[in-house]
Amino acid sequence: MMRASLAVLSVLIVALSCGWASAQDDPVPIETGLAPPDTIPDILPPAPATDLTAVDLVDNDDAGDKIELTWTLSPDDAGGMRDVTGYYLWRSESPDARGDTLALVVAGTSSFVDDTAVPGVPYYYAVTATDGTSLSGEAAFGPVSGRRDWFTVSRLAVLVLAAIFFALVLAFTRLAEKGAELFVRRIPGLNAIEEAVGRATEMGRPVLYVPGIGEIDNIMTIASLTILSHVAKITARYETPLIVPTARAVVMSAAEEVVKEAYAEAGKPDAYNPDNIRYLSDAQFAFAGAVNGIMLRERPAANLYLGAFWAESLLLAETGFEAGAIQVAGTAMVSQLPFFVTACDYTLLGEELYAASAYLSREPKLLGGLKGSDWMKIITIGLIVVGIIMNLAGADAFVEWFHTN
């Protein structure tokens, strides 16, 4: 079964890659014939530029004074007689007269921004090629006027996707508030945490819970406190000591509240020991050193590191490993994950930390964000797949639509 599906998969991949390869073949530009050497006396005016268009330019600070001109180069510019030296641009307020010279741009230029337009005034533009002695015929365009715009159309994709995403987040938050059952799968890391606490109980040794060194307004710290409440309920039930070292005074008082409440809820308010919730130091290394001291002296059997960690993650996980404790970690600091993954028995990766806290607390604001992000991921996957298929079919308009700036 497995083998068959693998075979099918590889055939599919090869087929797809062939398709992709053919979709990628760029058209080879055809080499045009070279112009005759420039020895004939230049008496003829160059061929004119064509297809002049002028549009109101929308930039980030749109005062309605910018109009962007684009044109197709004269055939004698880089081809034909190769004698175009530049282009004259003209601006007039009436269709009948050529008006004033706006600018002279060098050969090879095919666009220009007129930033001296008066908003609301209709202008007529013209372009003529020159070889230094004579002017070509003109290409004209108009009327066009500058406007102070109220919307950047090129950013529509951002607006649409952001709106969909926010609608999802708010809808799920509302649903959760109304008490709807929103499914969140159980995070395997939670089992690992419970096992670790159980093991500590069996061995009659304490549990160490480090909520990171982030401030109280860090979402990782907030998520960690939710999980702390869950852990505290279990330790209260088994009357296993729970040590919580903190690096921020405010986090310490929040942790005190959380643990005390959990012990009361578990019906063991007397088992709560305020001396075990400790403020150690604000300084990163001093904090890590002090936690390591706790690990070596009080020999906790389970070390849980959940929250925001920086470089101290390595110092903690290494000492804990050496002390032989079961370790479970979880953080959304991507740069610290490698150390936790290698040195701990189980690690909650990135968003899993938030998911675990939403799963435990069932709090509407956490659930709403989580479910909204989940469905947005599905939309993203869908768009990527559609984008690839469109690309294979040679239609890049779909992907281009998302091209902003």
Add this chain to the structure above:
Amino acid sequence: MASVTEFFEKFLRIDRRWIFLAIAIAVVVPFFLPLGLPVVVTPPVQRLYDAVEELELGGPPLLLSIDYTPATSPELEPMSTAILRHVFRQDARVIVMTLHPAGYGMAESAILAAAEEEGAEYGEDFCFLGFQPGTSAVILGLGVNISNVFPEDAYGTPLTEIPMMEGIRNYDDIPLLISLAGWSASEAWVYYAHQPYGQRVGGGVTAVMATDLYPYLDSGQLVGLLGGMRGAAEYEELIGQHGSGVRGMDSQSVIHLIIIILIILGNLAYFMTRRQRKLAGEGT
């Protein structure tokens, strides 16, 4: 067999200060006995170098944001030195600024050293705008008007009186921007300068952050990327003047090798002792 296990068990419990000592020796020795290992240039560095190479003599300037702090300076200072040397050597111009208060001192010492060495002149070839707080607000503000954010340079001279700032209004007049940072500043430049204003952004970051930025490199949101001391060494190789980046590569090679050996030994010892314990039926 038992004695082998015993040996490994003892070996595993070795005081870690012996390892510290080994590392200290490994980093010092190559300073006295340089190996002179060659440095091969990788594409992300080449692309940044090429982008700087495109700057024109006396043309629109490079905006170099020196956002690193003392804590990461050994990795990033070689980058700023190499880039500044490169810019001055091709007689291009550079505006230096910082988004971190500690970057002020780092930027100043880097730019003064490079300018003295290459004979660049303040106000003509380079200027130092100093520090402004607010990261995203600063980056966005520069897109509107530089002199709104920095009314004067670091030394109190109004921007209007600095010759090289003439005609430089916002990102439209800056062909390339490079941020050197050991924190999320490089990403902030992508969000707030590249996305809304289409500014070309290049980055130099600590090796810790480099791997996380590869998606921006692939999508073209970053022009090029220097990752850690190795990135600096490659840039030094490209400008043909070796500095502390290339010099550090010898020690770096030796220590990496030692660490890999340590990982292998550690795992070997671990599996040997574990198997022994298993045979003795002590644990799982």
Add this chain to the structure above:
Amino acid sequence: MRRRVPLTLCFIAGLFMAVQYFIPHHNVAAAYERLLLWLQTLLAFAFLLGTVSLIRVHYHKVRDRAPDRGFSIVMFVGLFLMIGLGFFHPSHHAPGSPFNRMFLYVQVPIEATMFSLLAFYIASAAFRAFRARTLEATLLLVAAAIVMLGRVPIGDMISARIPEATRWILEVPNLAAKRGIMIGVGLGMMATALKIMLGIERAWMGGGD
């Protein structure tokens, strides 16, 4: 007054900043420019709050005769020395001034050295903690070993394939994984911003009423 006003201000400032991204109109851009400067000013004042807190904490330690109050005095000496040199020394903070040298020869060495301590710990951790216990950890270690060799010149000398493999790891599996994380984290950031604007997430207000 105590909760509604700040929440309303938060909503208005957030909404304006979010919406202006789509409105190029000159007048909106001007207001936006102004608000950016306001945010910067608030940030500068908020940053200096930290200094005041620092002074309070250490002042209490000295006043309460805490056992390690000597170190608090060291902190004060450093702080006031810098303030004195920065504000009152004739050359202020020009290059080569004592203020500048304090930065280059006191702050820089200590901060840089503190982080370099990790080089030792990472080596010891490599030996003592990094074990191929699970398939996941094994994959991680193998990829790490290849990258470590591939990013130093000695890797080239062992085999030219090593730097190539490193490049492949960085540009294919690493890129794919980091892109996935980037999208997920990005959505999380946006959801948090929305919740802050709408007052659903109000941890920033702290406790009390």
Add this chain to the structure above:
Amino acid sequence: MTLTFIWTTVGALLTLCVYSFLYKDNPFYKFAEHLVVGVSAGYYLVIYYFNFIDPNVVRPVFQLELGGEAVAFGGTEWWMALIPGLLGLLLYTRFFPKIAWVGRWPLGIYVGGYAGLGISPVMQARVIDQMQAASSPLAGVPDPFAAATNAALGFAIFVVLTYFLLVKRHIVARGIAMSIGAVVLSAVAGYGGYVVLSALSAQGVVSMTNILLVVGLLGTLAYFFFSMRHAGLLGGLARIGIIFLMVGFGASFGYTVMSRISLLIGRVSFLLTDWLHLI
């Protein structure tokens, strides 16, 4: 010369104070630690004042001159600089418990403003542009041969690992026989992949890389999808995601080692070269 030497010596001694922590925590380390807290706070305060508060708040409000003329900074009227300045001062009410709530007003503007600023650029940089890059073909590959072998090998490893992860969870438990099997399998698969790929054009290699990128991205996204149980197709994708995640973390690990060592090299270079002039 001598003055510089004295300063360098100060820096070197402080460096050694910090390194003494490697032996154990001690008063020398604590001295350096507290000193740097004070010095850096003082440094930041001075820099903040002279770079921002002085030119943007103090001078506009008090109408002090700038470069010889009373210029409005960036068109700032004095009262326009006064309002944010006063709001900033309100932040300090937090030190007076009775009126601490006033401090939430400026905080509201600050927190809300920064939250609003981030939304669209983050959507664009982290979601839309990444999505677009993921669905667009890669640019040309410079060395098709090297790329072919790498891609083939990578693909083989990927297939083998997926097989073991999906079918046989515990590779270590099966012992050496299984490892040899895995090596042989990956070699065979690698060679097979290589033969297939060399039959294709260089573009085929690019496509293969592309497919790996897309599969990896979808896998990672699937791993972080919480609304369904990880079973069936989703479970398979998530398992693939884990492989990519672990290789990605491995790359970060290797780079992080490099980063920390660089800092050590920098400090040793300071001690040996700048201070002792030994090299």
